[in-house]
Every structure is written in structure tokens, then in C-alpha cells.
Amino acid sequence: MTMVYDDTGDEATADVPVRKIRFTINGRKKVAEIEPRLLLADLIRRGVGLTGTHRGCDTTNCGACTVLVDGRAGKSCTMLAVQVDGREVTTVEGLATASELHPLQEGFKQEHGLQCGFCTPGMMLSAKALLDRNPDPTEEDVRWAISGNLCRCTGYQNIVKSVLWAAAKLREREPEPAEASAVNKVEG
Amino acid sequence: MTTTADESRALDEIKIGGLGSSRKRVEDDRFIRGKGNYVDDVVLPGMLHMEILRSPLAHARIKSIDASKAWALPGVRLVLTGEMMATRNLAWMPTLSYDTQAVLATDKVRFQGQEVACVIADDPYIAKDACELIEVDYEPLPPIMNPWQGLAEDAPVIRDDKVNQADNVVYNWEVGDKAGTDRAFEQADVISKMELHYPRSHPSPIECCGSVADFNRATQKLTVYLTSQAPHIVRAAVAMVAELPEHMIRIVSPDIGGGFGNKVPIYPGYVCSILASILLECPVKWIEDKTGNLISTGFARDVYLKGEMALRKDGKILGVRMHTDADHGAFFSDAQPSKFKIGLMHSAFAAYDVPAAHLTARGVYTNKAPGGVAYRCSFRVTEAMFFQERMVQAAADDLGMDQAAFRRMNFVRDDDFPHRTPFGFLTDSGQYAKCLEVGLKAIDYENFRKEQAEARKRGRLLGLGISTMTEPLGAGNSREYDILGIKMFDSAELKVHMTGKAILRTGAKTQGQGHETTWAQIVAHELGIPADDVVVEEGDTDTAPFGMGTYASRSTPVAGAAVAMVSRKIRAKARKLAAHLLEVSEEDIEWELGRFYVRSAPGRGVTIQECAMAAYSNMPDGMEPGLENTAYYDPPNLTWPFAVYIVTVEVDPETGVWDVLRMVAVDDCGVRINPMIVEGQIMGGLTEAYAMASMQFITFDADGNCVGSNYMDYLLPSAWETPGYELHSEVVTPCPHHPIGAKGIGECAAVGGPAAFVNAVMDAISETGVRNIDMPVLPDRVWEALTYRRDVSGAPPIRQD
Numbered sequence: 001m002t003m004v005y006d007d008t009g010d011e012a013t014a015d016v017p018v019r020k021i022r023f024t025i026n027g028r029k030k031v032a033e034i035e036p037r038l039l040l041a042d043l044i045r046r047g048v049g050l051t052g053t054h055r056g057c058d059t060t061n062c063g064a065c066t067v068l069v070d071g072r073a074g075k076s077c078t079m080l081a082v083q084v085d086g087r088e089v090t091t092v093e094g095l096a097t098a099s100e101l102h103p104l105q106e107g108f109k110q111e112h113g114l115q116c117g118f119c120t121p122g123m124m125l126s127a128k129a130l131l132d133r134n135p136d137p138t139e140e141d142v143r144w145a146i147s148g149n150l151c152r153c154t155g156y157q158n159i160v161k162s163v164l165w166a167a168a169k170l171r172e173r174e175p176e177p178a179e180a181s182a183v184n185k186v187e188g
Numbered sequence: 189m190t191t192t193a194d195e196s197r198a199l200d201e202i203k204i205g206g207l208g209s210s211r212k213r214v215e216d217d218r219f220i221r222g223k224g225n226y227v228d229d230v231v232l233p234g235m236l237h238m239e240i241l242r243s244p245l246a247h248a249r250i251k252s253i254d255a256s257k258a259w260a261l262p263g264v265r266l267v268l269t270g271e272m273m274a275t276r277n278l279a280w281m282p283t284l285s286y287d288t289q290a291v292l293a294t295d296k297v298r299f300q301g302q303e304v305a306c307v308i309a310d311d312p313y314i315a316k317d318a319c320e321l322i323e324v325d326y327e328p329l330p331p332i333m334n335p336w337q338g339l340a341e342d343a344p345v346i347r348d349d350k351v352n353q354a355d356n357v358v359y360n361w362e363v364g365d366k367a368g369t370d371r372a373f374e375q376a377d378v379i380s381k382m383e384l385h386y387p388r389s390h391p392s393p394i395e396c397c398g399s400v401a402d403f404n405r406a407t408q409k410l411t412v413y414l415t416s417q418a419p420h421i422v423r424a425a426v427a428m429v430a431e432l433p434e435h436m437i438r439i440v441s442p443d444i445g446g447g448f449g450n451k452v453p454i455y456p457g458y459v460c461s462i463l464a465s466i467l468l469e470c471p472v473k474w475i476e477d478k479t480g481n482l483i484s485t486g487f488a489r490d491v492y493l494k495g496e497m498a499l500r501k502d503g504k505i506l507g508v509r510m511h512t513d514a515d516h517g518a519f520f521s522d523a524q525p526s527k528f529k530i531g532l533m534h535s536a537f538a539a540y541d542v543p544a545a546h547l548t549a550r551g552v553y554t555n556k557a558p559g560g561v562a563y564r565c566s567f568r569v570t571e572a573m574f575f576q577e578r579m580v581q582a583a584a585d586d587l588g589m590d591q592a593a594f595r596r597m598n599f600v601r602d603d604d605f606p607h608r609t610p611f612g613f614l615t616d617s618g619q620y621a622k623c624l625e626v627g628l629k630a631i632d633y634e635n636f637r638k639e640q641a642e643a644r645k646r647g648r649l650l651g652l653g654i655s656t657m658t659e660p661l662g663a664g665n666s667r668e669y670d671i672l673g674i675k676m677f678d679s680a681e682l683k684v685h686m687t688g689k690a691i692l693r694t695g696a697k698t699q700g701q702g703h704e705t706t707w708a709q710i711v712a713h714e715l716g717i718p719a720d721d722v723v724v725e726e727g728d729t730d731t732a733p734f735g736m737g738t739y740a741s742r743s744t745p746v747a748g749a750a751v752a753m754v755s756r757k758i759r760a761k762a763r764k765l766a767a768h769l770l771e772v773s774e775e776d777i778e779w780e781l782g783r784f785y786v787r788s789a790p791g792r793g794v795t796i797q798e799c800a801m802a803a804y805s806n807m808p809d810g811m812e813p814g815l816e817n818t819a820y821y822d823p824p825n826l827t828w829p830f831a832v833y834i835v836t837v838e839v840d841p842e843t844g845v846w847d848v849l850r851m852v853a854v855d856d857c858g859v860r861i862n863p864m865i866v867e868g869q870i871m872g873g874l875t876e877a878y879a880m881a882s883m884q885f886i887t888f889d890a891d892g893n894c895v896g897s898n899y900m901d902y903l904l905p906s907a908w909e910t911p912g913y914e915l916h917s918e919v920v921t922p923c924p925h926h927p928i929g930a931k932g933i934g935e936c937a938a939v940g941g942p943a944a945f946v947n948a949v950m951d952a953i954s955e956t957g958v959r960n961i962d963m964p965v966l967p968d969r970v971w972e973a974l975t976y977r978r979d980v981s982g983a984p985p986i987r988q989d
Contacts, residue, residue: 037313051229052222054445056394057478061899064394064445092222105220109212112868116700117219118226118395118445147908150899152393152446153700155871156907 021085025050026094034081041065043081044091052092052121056150063149066122067091073129075148092121095128103169104128104162113162115153123149127163135171139164197793198716198780205719206712206781207928210864213705214724215698224443227398230413232471235400236265238461239315240480241305241322243297246331246555246892247346250293250304250324257321258307263314266464267322268306270294278463280349281429283521284421284453284671287358288350289558290519291456297326298346298518299557300894301483303456308464308472331892332356333985335492335513335552346518346553358520358551361529364611368544369498372507376498380583385962385983386571387885388490388515388556391563392902393699395445396481399458400473401465410466411438414458417447417697418737421671423729425454430462441727447699448876449561452523452739453486483897486523487556487886488563490515491530491571492983495579503589505598508537508545508610510575514560516551522560523739524567525669525676531560531568532660534611536576539620539658539830540598545610555892564876564938566661566740566826573657577943581653581950582959591654591947592628596621599656617921618658618830623854626916627654627832630852636836644955649839650849651952655944656833660826661932662745671736677822678742679733680750682711682758684815686804688797689721692754695735696747697727701934702865703743707751709861710928714755715762716782716796733818741932744861745827745923752927754819761815762799768808769794827923827931829857833874833944839952844971846949848878848911853941856919858931867915870937874913877941879905883964890985 018033025048032047044053044067056064058077065077068090095102104124107113114120123146130137130145137145142163143156151159205211218224255267270292273279280288293304305322309315332338332346338356347353373379399414410432416422419439427434444451461474476485491514498507514530516522524531530549537545563570584594599620600607607615631652640650666675679695692707708722726732735747759779766784767774770792778787785793794802803815832854839846853870860866876884883903886896896902922929942963949965950958958973962982969980 035313045228050222051226052224054226054395055228055475056396056445057899059478059898059900062394062478092220096221101220108220109216112213112864114216114219114700115702115868115872116393116395116444116446117215117224118393120219121222124220143907147906150394150904150906152448152876152904153872154868155873155875155913156910157871157912158868160907 019082021082023084023086024088026090036080036082038081040076040079040081040084044076044089050091050093054118054121056118061150062119063122063126064119066125066149068125068129071129071132073126090125092124095124103166107162107166107169111158111162111165113154113159119149119151123151123159127166131167131170135167137167196780197783199782201713201781204712204716205709207709207859207861209709209862211705211709211719211862213702213865215702215704226395226443226445227400227413227415228475230400230442232400232402235471235473236308236310236468237312237315238306238308238464238472238474239312239319240303240457241319242480242484243293243300243302243304245297245326245328246300247329248297248326249329250296251327252325253305254323255305258318261314261318261321263310264307264318265310265468266308267318268292268460268464273463276463278430278459281454281459283519283558284523285520286526287520289521291459295349299555300892301480301557301897303484306460306464308468331555333554333556333888333890333892334983335515335554338552338554346555356553358516358553359529360550362546362548363534364546365544366546369507369509369546372544373498373509376506377501378499378586380497380499380579380586382493382495382579382582382960384493384578384960385981386489386491386574387963387982388887389488389563389880389884390482390886390902391448391450391486391488391561392482392904393446393448393450396476396478397451397455397457397485398475399461400471401461402471403465403469405469409436409438410462411440412458412462413440413442415444415451416441417444417451417699417739419697419727419729420695420734421674421737422454424674426462429459439729441697444697444699447739449488449523449563449565449739450486451699452561452737453521455485478899479897482886482902483894484557486559486561487517488559488561488565489571493575495575497579497583499583499587501587503587503594503597505540505542508542510536510547512549514549514551515554515556516560517554517556517558519558520551521558523562525663525671526673527668528567531562532566533568533572535569535613535660536572538609538613538615538660539600539656541600541604542610547611556888562740564873564935566659566663566935569659570939573659573939574943577655577657577947578960581947585954592624592633595654595656596624613660614825615658615828616825616924618828619856619919619921620656620830623830623832623856623919624656626918627834627852627854630914630916631834631836631850647841649841649952651837651839651948651950653835653944653947653949653951654832655940655947656831657940658828658830659936659939661741661829661935662823662827663740663742665824666822674736675822676736677820678735678746678750679818679820680747680754681733681818682754682816684758684800686801688717688800690717691723691725692751693725693732694747694751695733696738696743699738701738701743701869702862706861706865707748710748710751711755713928714752715759741934744930745926745932746821746823748861748930749823749927750819750821753821754817757817757819758815762796764811765799765802765807766794769798769802824925827858827926829855829931829933829936831855831936831940833937833940835944835948837948837952839949839970841974844967844969844974846952846965846970850914851911852914852916853937854916854919855933855936856921857933857936858921858923858926859929860917861930863917866933869934870915871913873935873937874941875905875910876938878910878945881942881945881963881965883966885964885982887986888984889988895986
């Protein structure tokens with residue numbers, strides 16, 4: 001983060017350590033000079049200015065800060081920003097294209113999978129990580145995949161429906177080659 | 189309507205997103221894109237960051253605070269302590285229950301996590317570093333962890349700051365008919381007793397509290413973005429506490445990441461960020477962390493019950509006696525109507541025909557966080573209904589009666605409305621027995637009982653729990669309900685533009701309830717303006733009409749009614765415009781959805797949009813231009829939804845682990861504006877009920893340490909644990925006094941649900957003779973009950989063994 005300090009003549013000011021990292025976020029390449037202790041959630045929210053990634057608990061429990069790092073779901077509140085050096089981050093802002101929502105986004109609206117909306121970005125990204133490796137999940141698969149994301153509003157039933165809605169839509173849109181889905185099944 | 193069906197040109201209400209349409213939510217469009225605007229998303233130029241230093245001890249005298257090292261850290265702009273707040277008369281502030289609460293501690297700390305100092309710095313990381321550099325010298329005092337410790341003769345007085353406070357009693361209060369109740373107990377064949385503790389719980393929205401205070405020295409205007417369910421109450425409080433002129437205060441509640449009652453009170457963090465912004469002339473952001481939220485902000489429940497029911501041997505309830513001891517923490521700050529000390533606890537037994545009842549309530553200070561907020565609840569109604577349904581289950585068992593039959597026999601009958609409850613409320617509508625029948629049929633009651641008996645022979649423990657209740661939602665009416673003297677009405681303002689599009693603002697504040705969607709549906713219902721043509725705004729006190737906010741399921745009963753009433757005012761003016769446009773007298777005009785027409789010539793008509801255009805371009809002589817209005821709505825009574833929740837469980841006799849087999853919910857909340865949203869609310873409430881029954885609670889050890897101050901200790905159910913729900917909506921009893929027949933619904937399931945889960949577990953282990961296990965019904969507690977055949981208390985302090 002760029003910081004401007006009062007010049008108090010204190011040497012400590014000059015000694016704030018800075019580390020340069022390069023990463024990709026939602027397809028855009030970035031360079032950042034950051035304190036090594038900076039959390040990934042803060043890099044995304046305050047550094048890049050993408051506020052769709054939310055901070056809930058700071059202890060890796062609630063999942064409101066979930067993002068994808070190289071395609072895998074992770075909780076950005078307890079990852080250091082330096083850990084994404086050279087890697088690719090996807091946030092909720094990277095789900096939709098300019099002209100089209102991601103089926104998960106449509107599914108959450110169609111099936112009333114959100115109320116206050118605070119957990120929603122993290123929920124959708126955990127679900128995306130699931131659907132990327134298992135395009136035809138069962139209800140149980142979905143419940144397990146999002147069990148690291150807490151929601152206080154919905155009771156989850158409609159979130160599960162939303163994810164299944166999206167899975168069906170994705171399958172209908174891009175029929176999986178038989179081979180690929182077999183591989184996915186093994187991984188899933 | 190005088191036209192026949194084939195002549196009607198009325199709009200199809202469902203097509204325009206009117207009443208009864210499961211319209212998709214408009215707010216979703218920003219949330220699914222990550223474009224919500226929550227308080228932490230607000231960034232202002234030159235904004236500084238505030239962090240709070242909290243007390244590590246539950247009860248201690250502050251001997252000294254040395255903040256010099258914090259001041260010396262580069263990037264630190266200000267360190268606030270209680271002493272500095274006191275010089276501005278801001279060390280203490282009033283609570284919503286006519287008590288006082290420390291903003292920053294001066295003399296003593298009174299609970300673990302209490303706010304002791306604040307640091308404002310260029311960066312939140314620096315502010316956090318600086319907090320760790322503040323040295324506070326504490327002299328520990330004995331902590332009080334429950335009412336009984338607080339009532340002991342040698343207990344230290346927690347509130348020694350208050351003159352005339354010689355002990356730890358907050359209040360003694362009573363309601364009901366003592367003499368009549370005593371007589372009922374003298375005549376009883378059976379007296380059924382129940383003692384239990386409703387544990388301390390925290391609403392715990394995923395988003396914590398926070399504020400961005402922005403004082404502009406040049407204009408003298410203070411703008412505060414903050415997480416409030418009731419922004420107008422905050423404005424009034426800031427005007428009074430900070431002694432700022434009210435017209436120079438603008439409170440904005442942007443998108444809120446869940447509230448559930450937690451975001452009703454005024455918190456020290458808000459006050460400190462405001463003072464810091466005034467002192468530094470910069471915007472100051474404070475975002476609470478999860479521990480701060482769980483350890484210091486509005487808790488709920490923490491009430492002990494001693495209940496007794498006087499019963500005739502045929503099953504008739506003759507009388508009810510209740511005594512509650514409530515643990516209020518260090519400051520009495522319940523967010524509740526001022527007339528009632530223990531909220532609406534006396535709404536208990538409203539669904540039953542009980543001739544006499546008496547309630548005594550005592551409140552006690554302890555060294556725990558203040559609160560007593562209405563957590564998905566109309567002011568302690570959750571405790572009332574839980575106590576009621578646990579007592580009812582025990583009473584039926586004591587009589588040897590079937591659970592369903594005992595309830596059916598004692599319900600208020602459909603033809604007995606309006607009905608005066610034993611504590612004086614007036615219930616007005618319901619079909620209680622019918623709802624119960626729907627629920628019993630859905631769960632296949634008779635067959636389950638057979639299956640249960642069979643299973644028991646093979647050592648399997650199945651159980652079924654019923655909870656039936658009606659609860660008072662939608663405070664108030666202004667005669668009886670006020671907060672800090674402000675009457676609990678609500679408001680709506682509707683402006684119809686010349687092209688027939690409209691903007692609606694209300695005094696409520698959505699936090700996930702979907703007001704932006706449903707309010708537009710009420711306008712569509714009343715005016716025939718398609719819901720998509722109505723934009724809804726809430727939460728900005730500079731633009732929204734004065735209202736008391738959203739909590740206690742009051743939005744639809746009060747603000748929703750105001751939306752209907754303001755729409756009707758608009759329609760009345762549009763009728764005059766229609767008469768002018770059609771060149772007939774107003775008496776000759778008829779209305780059908782979206783259109784006025786001439787009674788004698790139904791084909792001759794004008795749409796509401798044509799009337800709107802005329803209001804700005806072709807009004808009759810002498811008519812005030814424009815098509816705008818405001819309505820303030822003071823409801824004649826509360827609304828009384830009714831619910832039946834039935835749960836079946838299986839308990840593992842070896843481990844005490846229990847699983848939900850089925851959960852059936854029958855909710856009669858009157859007319860449903862948006863059925864999809866109503867069902868979403870019910871499922872959310874059921875999940876909080878399951879959470880409270882199974883895992884979610886805050887407790888303390890004997891030293892005053894909070895257990896449950898982070899999500900590793902404060903367990904919330906995930907999608908994996910949460911059961912599935914079967915919802916039933918076939919019983920609809922419209923509210924007789926609400927303009928569109930709606931009743932509150934947001935909290936019914938969280939209020940009535942917990943008893944269904946607990947009753948089911950108790951039913952499964954009924955052969956042990958155990959009368960009660962306190963919530964949450966953790967596996968180790970069930971195991972203890974199964975193994976030692978004794979009741980299990982969950983009261984703090986927790987056992988250390």
C-alpha cells in the first residue's frame with residue numbers, strides 16, 4: 001500500500017519494509033509494493049479497490065473473504081498478500097463477463113440464494129471451485145463444498161438450489177466431453 | 189368494480205410484480221456482482237482508521253493508562269482514553285433503556301472486552317500496533333458471572349458509578365393477575381413445574397459493526413455512514429449525546445451485512461469515531477473485528493425461568509406463574525419499548541386460553557457485555573415462547589396426555605377473537621387448530637408415534653417435538669410502544685414522476701429482508717404502477733422520512749402499512765386528476781388496477797401514468813401540482829402470526845449426538861407480499877433456531893473470560909449441519925387491521941423453532957425421566973442426561989472439569 005507518513009525524524013518511518021509482488025487479478029496483471037504482513041484481503045480491497053471480497057471473521061471460519069487463487073478456493077483474510085506473488089487471483093468481480101453474468105450469479109438470483117448479500121461473493125467462489133472440478137454435483141457435494149462459508153440469513157437450502165441451478169445451466173451450455181468428466185469424477 | 193370480467197382492462201397483478209408475486213429481488217443485481225456498498229466499502233479522501241483497545245479483564249479498577257508509546261508511533265494521529273472523553277462529557281452515554289453505558293472506561297472495567305482506549309492512525313495496521321503499545325494498569329476485582337453471584341450479600345457492586353445503586357439489581361417488575369393466579373393454583377389438580385436457562389446468544393451477523401464519521405469543519409455538517417438498523421434513532425441519539433444540532437447530522441446506513449437486532453444499539457465505537465472526526469477534521473473509519481463484535485456488542489437472551497402451570501386433570505390449563513431472572517451484563521441497554529422491563533416476556537401463552545397468569549421479573553447486573561437486544565425477536569418474545577413451549581411439553585407429560593391433544597384442547601378457538609391474553613395483549617385472528625392439523629399430517633404424526641415405539645424396543649431413540657405459538661410482531665401502537673420516548677410509528681414517502689415512474693422512501697432499513705423488492709410490490713398492488721418502475725431507498729436520514737427502523741419484524745406491519753397508505757393518498761389525488769382528464773365528476777369514476785374509468789362507459793378511462801403526467805402538465809385549476817405524498821402509520825395493534833414447528837430427531841444413545849430427521853414448518857403470517865422472500869425468511873429463522881438449540885451460545889468461565897468470542901468457539905451451523913425444511917403456507921388468516929392483511933414473519937421461526945428441536949430431543953430420551961437439558965443441547969449434555977439420568981444445566985460459569 002502506498003503510505004505517506006508524517007516526517008517525525010524517527011528512523012522507524014524509513015524502515016518500513018516493502019516487498020514488490022506481481023500477480024494477476026481477474027485477468028489483469030498487477031504490480032504492488034506492499035508491507036510483507038499485508039493480508040490478501042486488504043490487498044484486494046484497499047490496494048486493488050475491489051470491495052466485493054468481504055471480511056467477516058479474520059479467523060478463516062466464515063468464508064466471506066473467499067477468493068480463487070490459481071483456481072482453488074482460499075480465504076483471503078488469513079493469506080498474506082505476498083503468497084499470491086506470480087499467481088492468479090479471481091474475485092467475485094471476475095465472475096461475469098462484460099455482457100453476461102456467470103450462471104452462479106444468475107442461479108443465486110433465480111433461486112433466492114441470498115438475503116443481505118454479505119456472504120454471497122465467497123459462497124459463489126467456493127461453489128465455482130466445486131463446479132470447475134465436478135460439473136454434476138449432488139446436493140451433498142454442494143453442502144460439503146460450501147461448508148466453509150457461513151450464512152446467517154438463508155438457512156442454505158436456497159444456496160444449495162442456486163448452485164445446482166448453475167451446474168445444470170453450465171452443463172446445458174457446455175456439454176462436458178465424456179473423457180473430461182471422467183477425470184473430474186476421479187478428482188471430485 | 190362494476191365492469192364484468194371480460195370488460196375489465198385491469199392489469200394482471202402478478203405480471204406487474206404486485207401482491208403475491210414471487211418477484212426476483214432487485215437488490216440481488218448488485219450483490220451478486222460484488223457491487224454492494226457496505227460500510228467498510230466506503231472510502232473517503234484523507235480517511236483515517238480507528239482501532240479499539242479492549243479490557244482483558246471482566247472486572248477491574250483502572251489504576252493508570254499510559255499511552256505515550258502509542259502516541260510516539262509514526263502514523264498515529266490521536267489516542268482517545270476515558271479521561272479525554274470525560275473532559276467532553278462523553279465518557280458515558282445513555283442506553284436505550286434509560287441506563288448509562290461507558291463509552292471508554294474511566295474508573296473501572298466492567299466486562300471483558302470493554303472499550304478502554306482508541307487509536308486513530310493513517311492505516312488500520314498502525315492503529316492496531318499502537319493499541320498494543322498502550323499500557324493499562326488494572327487492579328482485578330471479583331467477577332460476577334451470573335445473577336446468583338450478583339445477588340449474593342457480599343457481592344461487589346458493579347455499578348458503583350451510580351448514586352443510589354447499593355446492589356446489583358437492575359429492576360423488579362411484574363405483570364398479570366396475582367390474586368387470580370393464586371386462586372387457580374389452589375384449584376389445580378396437577379401443578380407442573382419447569383426451571384431452565386435460555387443461554388446468552390449473539391445475533392452475530394457476518395458483517396461486524398462499523399462507522400465512517402465525516403465531520404466537515406467548513407459546513408459544520410457531520411455525516412456518519414454506519415451499520416444501523418435504525419438510522420433515525422442514531423441521529424436523535426447523536427444530537428442528544430454529542431449535543432450537535434440535529435439538522436447538521438446525517439446518518440447513512442448503506443447496505444448492511446445482516447443485523448438480527450445486533451445493529452440497533454448505539455455503540456462506543458460509533459461515538460469515538462465521531463469525536464475523532466470532529467477533533468481531527470478528517471473522515472475516521474472504524475471497522476470492528478469479529479471478537480470485538482461477539483465480546484462487546486448487543487447479546488440476547490440469558491434469562492432464567494421458574495415456571496409453574498396449574499392444570500385440571502382433564503388437561504385444561506387453569507393458570508400460569510412465571511418468574512424470570514435476567515442477566516443484563518454491566519449496563520442495562522436492552523433495545524426495547526421503555527414501558528416493559530423484560531420486553532414482551534408477557535406475550536407468553538398468548539395462543540392458549542389461560543384464565544389467569546402472573547409474571548415477576550428481576551434484572552441483575554453482571555460482569556458481562558451489555559445488550560439484551562431483540563435478536564430476531566420482538567423484545568424477549570423468543571424467551572417467552574421457548575419457556576411457554578417447554579412448559580407446555582412438560583405439562584402434557586405430567587398429565588400423561590398426548591402433546592398434540594393437550595395443545596389442541598387449550599388453544600384459543602377461531603371464533604374467540606378478539607381474545608384478551610392472560611397478560612393483557614389483544615390477539616385478533618388465527619386458525620391455530622387448523623395449522624396444527626396441517627403440521628401433524630405433514631409429519632405423519634400417528635405413524636411416527638408407532639415407528640418411535642417400535643424403534644425404542646430395538647434401542648433406537650426417536651423423538652418428536654412440537655412448538656406452537658402466536659407472537660406479537662410490529663411494535664407498536666404509539667400509546668404503548670416507544671423507544672426513549674419516541675413513539676414506534678413508521679413512515680413512507682412516495683414521489684410519482686411525470687412519466688409514471690416513482691421513488692419510494694421509508695423509515696425502515698433493510699438488512700437482507702428485501703424491502704427494495706417488496707415495497708415496490710405494495711405500490712404496484714395499490715396503484716398498478718409496475719414494481720419495476722418503483723425504486724426504493726432507505727437508510728439516509730437526510731432523505732428518508734422519520735421512522736423507527738427495522739427490527740422485531742416491524743417493517744411489514746408498520747412501514748409496509750405506511751407504503752400502502754401513502755399509495756392510497758396518491759391514488760386519491762390521481763382520481764381527481766382522472767376526473768379532470770375524463771371530464772366527469774369524481775363520483776362517476778371507478779378504479780381498477782392501474783386505471784380509472786367512467787362507471788357508465790368502462791371503455792373510457794385513463795391510466796395511472798396518464799394521471800401522473802397530468803399532475804405536472806395538465807392539472808385542473810386550483811389543484812396543487814405534483815404527485816407526491818408522505819404517510820406516517822401508527823398501527824392500531826400488533827400483528828399476531830401463528831406458527832407450528834414439528835421436528836423429528838434420532839438420538840445416538842452411545843454418544844448423545846442427535847440428528848434432525850425432518851422439520852415441518854406451518855406459518856400463518858396472513859397475506860404474503862412476496863412468497864419467495866417470506867419462505868427465505870422462514871428458512872433463515874429455522875436455521876437460527878437450530879443453531880441456538882444445537883450449538884450456538886456464549887458462556888463464561890469463573891474468571892470472567894468469555895467463551896465464544898470468535899468463530900472457532902462460537903459455533904454457527906454450516907450448510908453441512910443444517911437440516912432441510914418442509915414449509916407449509918396453506919393457512920392464511922389476514923390481519924384484520926393491516927391495510928393489506930399482512931403480519932410480521934421475519935422472526936417467527938427463530939422464536940418458535942428452538943422449542944421444537946429441544947422438545948424433540950427431550951421426547952427421545954423421555955424414558956430417562958430427565959426433565960430438562962439447557963440449550964444448546966450439546967451431545968455431551970445429552971450423554972450426561974442419558975448416563976446419569978439427571979437434568980443438565982448450562983448456566984455459567986462453565987465447569988472446568
